[in-house]
Amino acid sequence: MGRSGAIKQPQLRPGALRDLNQQLHRLHKRAGCPTTRDIAKRLDGRFGHTTIHNAFSKPELPSFKVVSAIALQLADRVRDFGPGTDREESLDNIDRRIDRLWKEARYEEDARANQAEPPPLSDATRGLLHALSPECSVCEETRQLLDIVLMEDPDPTRWPPGFRKTGEQPEAPDPWRLIRLCRRCQRNHQEGELTEQQLRAARAALDRRPGAARHYAAYLDQILLGAEPAIDARVAALSVAIVRADPRLATNPYALNHGRIQVDRAHGSLSWGQYECTDDH
Numbered sequence: 001m002g003r004s005g006a007i008k009q010p011q012l013r014p015g016a017l018r019d020l021n022q023q024l025h026r027l028h029k030r031a032g033c034p035t036t037r038d039i040a041k042r043l044d045g046r047f048g049h050t051t052i053h054n055a056f057s058k059p060e061l062p063s064f065k066v067v068s069a070i071a072l073q074l075a076d077r078v079r080d081f082g083p084g085t086d087r088e089e090s091l092d093n094i095d096r097r098i099d100r101l102w103k104e105a106r107y108e109e110d111a112r113a114n115q116a117e118p119p120p121l122s123d124a125t126r127g128l129l130h131a132l133s134p135e136c137s138v139c140e141e142t143r144q145l146l147d148i149v150l151m152e153d154p155d156p157t158r159w160p161p162g163f164r165k166t167g168e169q170p171e172a173p174d175p176w177r178l179i180r181l182c183r184r185c186q187r188n189h190q191e192g193e194l195t196e197q198q199l200r201a202a203r204a205a206l207d208r209r210p211g212a213a214r215h216y217a218a219y220l221d222q223i224l225l226g227a228e229p230a231i232d233a234r235v236a237a238l239s240v241a242i243v244r245a246d247p248r249l250a251t252n253p254y255a256l257n258h259g260r261i262q263v264d265r266a267h268g269s270l271s272w273g274q275y276e277c278t279d280d281h
Ligand SMILES: [Zn+2]
Pocket: 136, 137, 138, 139, 140, 141, 181, 182, 183, 184, 185, 186
């Protein structure tokens, strides 16, 4: 009986998406495992056979149009729905079940996206990320909902105690692990289409945008003035290095925090001591 088009099932966590996918595979089997090219042909080429193959094999929710067309096409080939069952009723039931499962899967997907805990970050860090990239840092679109997302730590080596001063908040992320993403890019990231490496590349590109150094200068002053609960020496040093690389931002050394910190942009250094206080009182 023709060529058999066995299709691999994706790995899915329990839930509506998995139920929907299993339903599709069951129908496929009952319809005699037609190839995806054959299904595409019988759908008058409305969808490419790759799209149809993806609906069976990818861990993402396919579009409703695609799933429902495939399901009904397959159901149409099933000769016998069991003794004593009404054919029309069975087709109706499949249609309704697909519709319900698809909606549930969509709902679960959105709920998961909303559940993602925002990373703990101060207003200064949030402000920096927003200034560096008012739009989504990957697709550069502004239309969709934007969230700041924490990336994996590419270098999880521990800094020596005392050097990393955020001891009070060991989980406080550094700004180079944070990126602003739209909902669609977040979804792509969760589904593995957008890799950590691509995220890191997009984040690194922000530091090379015109004007980035000025935002780091403002951020640096903010954290030194106490906007962060503790000063992370590594974050401060990297910020000062970015500021120093932009000659337009050269200034004379200046004191912050009632003269307790001196910022010397030209030399890229911060020093703690007793300097002349230039703050307004
Ligand atoms: Zn995006």
